[in-house]
Amino acid sequence: MSEAAGVRADASTADPGPGSTAADDAGALTADELDARDELAQRRGDFVLDGTVYLDGNSLGALPRSVPARIADVVEREWGRLRIRSWNESGWWSAPERIGDRVAGLVGAGEGQIVVGDSTSVNVFKALVGAVRLAREEHGYGSGDGGGRGAGRDEILVDAATFPTDGYIARSAARMTGATVRAVPVAGMAAAAGPSTAAVLVNHVDYRTGELHDLAALTSAVHRAGGRVVWDVCHSAGALPVELDAAGADFAVGCTYKYLNGGPGSPAFLYVRRELQHRFDTPLPGWTSHADPFAMSDAYEPGDGAVRGRVGTPDILSMLALEEALKVWDGVDVAAVRAKSLALTDFFLRQVRAYVPGGRAGRLRLRSLTPEAHQRRGSQISLLCEDVADADGPDGREDAAGARRGDVAEDVMNELHARGVVGDHRRPGVLRFGFTPLYTSFADTGRAARTLADVVLERGGEVGSRPRRGTGER
Ligand SMILES: Cc1ncc(COP(=O)(O)O)c(C=O)c1O
Numbered sequence: 001m002s003e004a005a006g007v008r009a010d011a012s013t014a015d016p017g018p019g020s021t022a023a024d025d026a027g028a029l030t031a032d033e034l035d036a037r038d039e040l041a042q043r044r045g046d047f048v049l050d051g052t053v054y055l056d057g058n059s060l061g062a063l064p065r066s067v068p069a070r071i072a073d074v075v076e077r078e079w080g081r082l083r084i085r086s087w088n089e090s091g092w093w094s095a096p097e098r099i100g101d102r103v104a105g106l107v108g109a110g111e112g113q114i115v116v117g118d119s120t121s122v123n124v125f126k127a128l129v130g131a132v133r134l135a136r137e138e139h140g141y142g143s144g145d146g147g148g149r150g151a152g153r154d155e156i157l158v159d160a161a162t163f164p165t166d167g168y169i170a171r172s173a174a175r176m177t178g179a180t181v182r183a184v185p186v187a188g189m190a191a192a193a194g195p196s197t198a199a200v201l202v203n204h205v206d207y208r209t210g211e212l213h214d215l216a217a218l219t220s221a222v223h224r225a226g227g228r229v230v231w232d233v234c235h236s237a238g239a240l241p242v243e244l245d246a247a248g249a250d251f252a253v254g255c256t257y258k259y260l261n262g263g264p265g266s267p268a269f270l271y272v273r274r275e276l277q278h279r280f281d282t283p284l285p286g287w288t289s290h291a292d293p294f295a296m297s298d299a300y301e302p303g304d305g306a307v308r309g310r311v312g313t314p315d316i317l318s319m320l321a322l323e324e325a326l327k328v329w330d331g332v333d334v335a336a337v338r339a340k341s342l343a344l345t346d347f348f349l350r351q352v353r354a355y356v357p358g359g360r361a362g363r364l365r366l367r368s369l370t371p372e373a374h375q376r377r378g379s380q381i382s383l384l385c386e387d388v389a390d391a392d393g394p395d396g397r398e399d400a401a402g403a404r405r406g407d408v409a410e411d412v413m414n415e416l417h418a419r420g421v422v423g424d425h426r427r428p429g430v431l432r433f434g435f436t437p438l439y440t441s442f443a444d445t446g447r448a449a450r451t452l453a454d455v456v457l458e459r460g461g462e463v464g465s466r467p468r469r470g471t472g473e474r
C-alpha cells in the first residue's frame with residue numbers, strides 16, 4: 001500500500017477548524033477504504049490519465065477515452081466521405097439543441113431550454129442584453145437599447161468577485177443598452193437589487209475561492225425586485241446539482257471544458273427559461289437562429305425555443321467531441337457526484353491540516369479560502385499561500401513602485417507540477433485544486449495533500465518535518 005493510500009483521515013487528530021463539517025463517517029477511513037466504497041470509482045477508467053494527480057479539471061477536464069475515435073470518425077467518414085450530406089444525415093444541424101438537452105439533464109433543466117454553441121463570454125453577452133431588454137419590456141420602458149436611461153431599470157448588478165470576462169462583457173452590454181454597472185459582493189446582492197435593477201449577473205461558484213452561492217434564494221430575491229438574473233454556472237455544471245428549473249432561473253451560461261470534459265475550447269451553453277423564450281430578444285440574431293434559416297430572408301424572424309440562442313454555423317468538431325464526452329455521464333447521478341466531491345474536498349482539507357498543523361510551514365502560511373460549510377462549497381479547494389517573512393505583506397501584491405513581486409504560491413504550484421500534482425495558481429497567492437469526482441480518487445487526494453505539505457515545508461525552511469504519521473497512517 002502506498003503511503004498516501006494508507007493515510008487515515010482521522011478527524012479527531014486533524015484540526016478541521018471552526019465551523020467544520022468534517023466529522024462524518026468518512027473521517028475515520030483511509031484513502032484505500034474510501035476508494036473501495038466509491039460508487040463512481042469505475043468511471044475513472046473512462047478517462048485518459050497518467051501517473052500524475054490531475055486536480056485542474058476546473059480549468060480543463062481530462063480526455064474521455066472514447067473521444068479520439070469518435071472525432072476520427074467525424075473527420076474521416078462524416079466530413080471526408082459524406083461531406084455536405086452530414087448536416088442532415090449525421091445530425092450536424094440539430095447538434096446544438098440535441099447536445100443542449102444532454103447538458104440540461106446535468107443542470108436541472110427540462111428539455112428544449114439549452115442550446116450549445118459559442119463561448120461562455122459570447123453567451124454572457126446574449127443572456128445579459130436579453131435580460132436587460134426583458135426587464136425593461138416588463139416594466140414598460142420598451143426594449144430599445146438606450147431607451148431606458150433615466151426611466152428606471154437602468155442598472156446591471158455584477159458579482160464583485162466575478163470571473164473577469166463577465167465583468168468586461170457586462171460593462172460593454174451596459175454601454176450598449178444605456179445602463180450602468182454596479183459591482184456588488186454576492187452576499188449583498190439580494191439587498192442591493194431594487195427598483196432600478198434590470199439584470200443581475202452572478203457566478204454560481206467563485207472561480208477563485210470555490211465559494212458556492214445560493215442560486216434559488218438569490219433568484220427569488222432578484223425576482224421580488226422585478227429584475228432578471230443570469231447565472232454563470234461554469235464552475236458548477238457537472239460538479240454539483242444546479243437545479244435551474246426548480247430555482248426559476250431566467251438565464252444561465254456555462255462552459256463545457258471543465259467538469260463536463262468537452263475539450264479545450266469546447267462550445268459553451270445558454271439556458272433560457274421556457275416561459276421567457278418567446279420574449280428573448282437576442283442581441284446576436286444570426287441566421288441559424290432564424291425561424292426558417294434556409295429561406296435566406298431579409299427580414300429576421302426568430303426561431304422558437306432554444307434555437308433562438310444560436311448565432312452562426314455550429315463548430316461541429318468541438319461540438320461532437322463534447323457529445324461523445326458527455327457519454328461518461330450515462331447512468332451517473334449528479335447527487336452522487338456531489339457527495340463524492342464533498343468527501344474529496346473534506347479529505348483533502350483534513351490531510352493538509354494534519355500534515356501542516358495550524359497552516360504553518362516555517363515562513364510559509366497556508367489558509368483555506370474555501371468555505372467549510374458544505375452548502376457554500378463548490379468542487380475546489382483554494383489555499384492562500386503566503387510568505388510571512390515578507391515584511392510588505394502577502395506575496396504577489398504590487399509594491400510602492402508598482403512592480404509585482406514574486407508570488408510564492410506560483411513557485412509552490414510549479415514545484416507541485418514537477419512532482420506530479422497538477423493544480424493551478426491564481427494571483428495573488430492562491431493555490432487552486434479542482435476535484436472532478438468522475439476521475440479523482442481518494443488516493444490521488446491523499447498524495448496531493450502529502451506532496452503539498454512536503455513542498456511548503458521545504459520552501460518554508462522546515463525541510464523534512466512533515467509528520468509522517470500525524471493522521472494515524474498505518
Ligand atoms: C466563471 C467563468 N466564466 C467565464 C469563463 C470564460 O469562458 P470562455 O473563455 O469560454 O468564454 C470562465 C473560464 O474561462 C469562467 O471560469
Ligand SMILES: Nc1c(O)cccc1C(=O)C[C@H](N)C(=O)O
Nearest residue numbers: 058059060163207208234265426
Ligand atoms: N478557458 C481557459 C483557457 O482557455 C486557458 C486557461 C485557463 C482557462 C480557464 O478556463 C480558466 C478558468 N475559467 C478559471 O477558473 O480560472
